[in-house]
Amino acid sequence: MSDVLILNGRLVDPANGMDVERDLLLRHGRVAAVEKPGELRAIKGKEILDAKGMIVAPGLVDVHVHLREPGQTYKESIKTGTTAAAAGGFTSVVAMPNTVPVNDSVAGLEWMLDAARGAVVKLFAMPAATFGSMGEEITDYHELQRAGAVGFTDDGKPVLHDRVMRAALVAAAGIGVPISQHAEDTRLTGGCSMNAGPVAFRLGLRGMTVEAESKIVERDIRLLRDIERHDGLRPHLHVQHVSTAKAMSLIRTAKADGLHVTCEVAPHHFALTEEAVGEYNTNAKMNPPLRNDADRLAMIDGLMDGTVDCIATDHAPHALFEKEQEFERAPNGITGLETALGLALRVLHQGRGMSISRVIELMSAQPAGIVSLEGRGALSVGSFADVVIFDPAAEWSFAVKDSRSKSRNTPFDGASMLGRVMATISDGRVVFKG
Amino acid sequence: MNSMTILDAGTVAAGSLLTVAGLSVEEVAAILTATDRLERMAAAERVKILAGRRIALLFYESSTRTRTSFELAAKSLGAMTTLVSDKSSSIEKGESLKDTGLTLRALGAECIVLRHANSGAPYLLAKMTGLPVLNAGDGMHEHPSQALLDLRTMLARLPGMSGRLVNAKTLDGVTVVITGDILHSRVARSNAMLLPRLGARVVLCGPKELLPEDALGLGAGVEIERDFDKALKQAASQGAAVAMMLRIQRERLAGLELDLGDYISRYQLDQERLTAKAPEALVMHPGPMIRGLEIAGEVADGPNSAIEDQVRHGLGVRTALLARALGAGGFESVTI
Numbered sequence: 001m002s003d004v005l006i007l008n009g010r011l012v013d014p015a016n017g018m019d020v021e022r023d024l025l026l027r028h029g030r031v032a033a034v035e036k037p038g039e040l041r042a043i044k045g046k047e048i049l050d051a052k053g054m055i056v057a058p059g060l061v062d063v064h065v066h067l068r069e070p071g072q073t074y075k076e077s078i079k080t081g082t083t084a085a086a087a088g089g090f091t092s093v094v095a096m097p098n099t100v101p102v103n104d105s106v107a108g109l110e111w112m113l114d115a116a117r118g119a120v121v122k123l124f125a126m127p128a129a130t131f132g133s134m135g136e137e138i139t140d141y142h143e144l145q146r147a148g149a150v151g152f153t154d155d156g157k158p159v160l161h162d163r164v165m166r167a168a169l170v171a172a173a174g175i176g177v178p179i180s181q182h183a184e185d186t187r188l189t190g191g192c193s194m195n196a197g198p199v200a201f202r203l204g205l206r207g208m209t210v211e212a213e214s215k216i217v218e219r220d221i222r223l224l225r226d227i228e229r230h231d232g233l234r235p236h237l238h239v240q241h242v243s244t245a246k247a248m249s250l251i252r253t254a255k256a257d258g259l260h261v262t263c264e265v266a267p268h269h270f271a272l273t274e275e276a277v278g279e280y281n282t283n284a285k286m287n288p289p290l291r292n293d294a295d296r297l298a299m300i301d302g303l304m305d306g307t308v309d310c311i312a313t314d315h316a317p318h319a320l321f322e323k324e325q326e327f328e329r330a331p332n333g334i335t336g337l338e339t340a341l342g343l344a345l346r347v348l349h350q351g352r353g354m355s356i357s358r359v360i361e362l363m364s365a366q367p368a369g370i371v372s373l374e375g376r377g378a379l380s381v382g383s384f385a386d387v388v389i390f391d392p393a394a395e396w397s398f399a400v401k402d403s404r405s406k407s408r409n410t411p412f413d414g415a416s417m418l419g420r421v422m423a424t425i426s427d428g429r430v431v432f433k434g
Numbered sequence: 435m436n437s438m439t440i441l442d443a444g445t446v447a448a449g450s451l452l453t454v455a456g457l458s459v460e461e462v463a464a465i466l467t468a469t470d471r472l473e474r475m476a477a478a479e480r481v482k483i484l485a486g487r488r489i490a491l492l493f494y495e496s497s498t499r500t501r502t503s504f505e506l507a508a509k510s511l512g513a514m515t516t517l518v519s520d521k522s523s524s525i526e527k528g529e530s531l532k533d534t535g536l537t538l539r540a541l542g543a544e545c546i547v548l549r550h551a552n553s554g555a556p557y558l559l560a561k562m563t564g565l566p567v568l569n570a571g572d573g574m575h576e577h578p579s580q581a582l583l584d585l586r587t588m589l590a591r592l593p594g595m596s597g598r599l600v601n602a603k604t605l606d607g608v609t610v611v612i613t614g615d616i617l618h619s620r621v622a623r624s625n626a627m628l629l630p631r632l633g634a635r636v637v638l639c640g641p642k643e644l645l646p647e648d649a650l651g652l653g654a655g656v657e658i659e660r661d662f663d664k665a666l667k668q669a670a671s672q673g674a675a676v677a678m679m680l681r682i683q684r685e686r687l688a689g690l691e692l693d694l695g696d697y698i699s700r701y702q703l704d705q706e707r708l709t710a711k712a713p714e715a716l717v718m719h720p721g722p723m724i725r726g727l728e729i730a731g732e733v734a735d736g737p738n739s740a741i742e743d744q745v746r747h748g749l750g751v752r753t754a755l756l757a758r759a760l761g762a763g764g765f766e767s768v769t770i
Contacts (some may be wrong), residue, residue, distance in 0.1 A: 190689075196648070197648055197651075198648045198649075198650070198651025198652075199651070200648070201617075201646065201648035201649055201651055201652070202623070202627075202651055202652055203553055203554065203575060204553035204554075204572070204573050204574030204575030204576070204620060204623060205553050205554075205573075205574070205575075206574075207648075271437065271438045272437050272438055272440065273437040275437070276437075276438075276439075276440050278440075278442045279442055279452075279554070279557045280553070280554030280557050280558065281440070281442045283440075284440070293437060296437055321530070321532075324530070324532050324558070324562065325530065325531070325532075325558070326531060326550070326552035326554065326555045326558060327552065327553065327554045327558075328552045328553065328554075328573070329552065347435060347438070350435075351435030352435065411440040412440065413440075413441060413443075414440075414441050415438060415440060
């Protein structure tokens with residue numbers, strides 16, 4: 001592995017409180033030196049990246065992606081999904097377990113994480129919280145952690161039963177990893193395909209209520225309190241893709257009360273509203289659904305005030321034929337890895353004045369912290385050489401035809417983005433060049 | 435900053451009718467004028483208008499009135515029709531709506547009339563085939579031709595309406611009370627979105643389970659009154675009243691429990707209620723009706739009833755819609 005020298009860039013490394021011009025030397029997959037411009041002399045054999053006018057930041061971390069392998073490689077594979085991740089500036093992604101079969105065993109997890117899958121960036125995984133994600137019996141957290149699990153989730157479905165969720169939180173607390181919950185009371189959402197409200201009524205679609213999300217968040221927080229009080233443990237609940245003001249408010253309160261709750265928001269939930277469904281556009285169909293503007297603004301408020309711990313894409317590729325169906329029949333989800341940074345900078349930085357450093361923190365150091373990725377999410381000397389270099393001033397339009405994902409299901413084709421990834425370096429290797 | 439707007443790929447062919455929201459008042463007027471003209475035309479002349487043209491009737495849900503009237507309308511214009519239903523086609527084998535549409539197009543269909551259980555299905559079909567599509571009822575969404583035939587029925591039956599031009603004031607002073615299972619009704623949505631644009635007040639009436647407050651989002655001129663007696667009385671006191679009754683759609687209730695005895699006592703239109711609250715009201719029902727549930731048989735058959743007129747006007751309006759879809763019979767400029 002050759003050395004990589006990144007020169008003349010503006011290093012924005014929130015974990016180290018850095019926002020200053022620095023040159024970086026990456027050697028043997030690690031950050032070998034971070035120095036003032038001019039201090040690192042070019043040595044032969046180095047790959048030199050001129051980052052003049054660019055931001056050099058820790059590689060982005062996405063704690064919520066669906067890579068569809070094994071079982072649904074017509075939608076995406078670990079290779080294509082991580083290639084899209086690299087193009088989006090991500091150097092670490094956490095794969096959800098709703099593959100076919102469900103990732104609920106050590107053998108399944110090891111197969112997924114095997115280098116033979118061809119991951120282009122660092123791949124982590126959250127195996128299923130319960131066998132088959134059926135919500136009945138928790139999987140073997142100890143063994144799975146030993147094989148690399150960074151948390152557990154039944155994503156796509158909630159862990160519905162109180163008793164099972166409690167057991168999952170207790171077991172995960174024992175080994176210091178989060179339970180990542182898809183907060184949806186599926187008893188309330190049968191047949192629903194978008195947000196409940198006047199738009200759903202007009203379109204004749206059954207709607208998912210705000211309560212379907214908030215009830216599960218409320219229940220899970222209650223379980224955290226109960227476990228802290230009675231079991232002497234400190235469980236970590238991570239709430240996935242928060243979409244409603246009500247759930248956000250519950251999380252804010254729980255955090256203020258000192259409970260270990262973290263949460264993520266997906267770019268589409270701060271960029272779009274239910275109006276995007278338009279004439280039954282299946283690329284505006286996801287779960288949780290796009291909500292109304294008050295909810296969207298509450299997501300932004302949560303991001304601004306620190307209630308939200310990270311931005312996660314919920315990258316959910318689906319084949320064209322699956323999305324070219326009746327709205328109610330089309331599967332939930334959109335791709336997101338290549339548009340996350342551009343949307344975050346456009347909506348949060350340009351639109352709401354969030355500092356670039358804070359945007360980066362929400363997409364690197366903080367998500368890395370949620371799943372305890374040692375040596376990632378910061379550019380300290382000795383850290384893994386995971387770097388994104390992007391032009392923060394570049395305004396561009398995302399074109400889905402150029403996507404590296406195997407799928408094309410995004411509502412953001414043609415949408416204007418701010419900030420363009422120029423290079424992504426994973427473990428010291430340049431894995432993407434824009 | 436505002437939420438972002440996104441592009442929606444695919445265009446809908448001119449001549450399509452997917453929602454009443456897409457019709458301007460002028461277009462509504464043109465459709466009704468064409469209906470009059472086609473109705474008056476000698477059958478031997480009318481049959482030339484779409485002679486040799488191919489129209490597919492694609493029905494994923496059962497239908498008596500809508501299907502038959504579209505078919506008879508097409509035939510009266512001389513078109514060839516073919517009926518494809520989900521029960522006797524490759525749809526049963528899992529063929530998608532897109533592929534079914536493309537197959538019909540390859541067989542020469544120039545227009546597709548679609549009835550489908552999923553809201554929005556006509557948009558998909560229209561965008562995938564590029565053909566003019568007429569929405570003959572999609573899930574809980576819309577039934578635009580029904581709203582047009584209901585409008586024509588009102589113009590024909592309400593006092594002082596005949597010969598009036600269709601514009602934004604045509605139905606001034608008319609209150610249409612739509613009562614029953616609004617939640618699941620595409621007829622209610624289409625009427626509630628169309629009639630206020632012609633000046634009518636639309637009062638939606640029904641219990642909360644069947645009429646959520648979200649219905650107010652259908653647009654200006656739409657109100658909710660849960661007390662049926664009050665709604666009727668108020669409508670009658672302010673001018674011309676229409677009592678449009680809807681069936682409870684058991685097939686779409688999805689687990690919802692309803693006390694039918696209580697429902698009947700509060701919302702059934704029977705003779706006593708009609709006589710007491712709105713004796714002059716025009717009684718309408720899109721069908722199929724369940725006599726003895728939302729409407730008493732004597733009212734359905736009584737002098738106020740326009741139910742059979744609705745069916746007749748359905749034939750006329752659908753004749754005009756098919757001519758419009760194919761750019762013929764006075765609509766030559768529409769689809770070009």
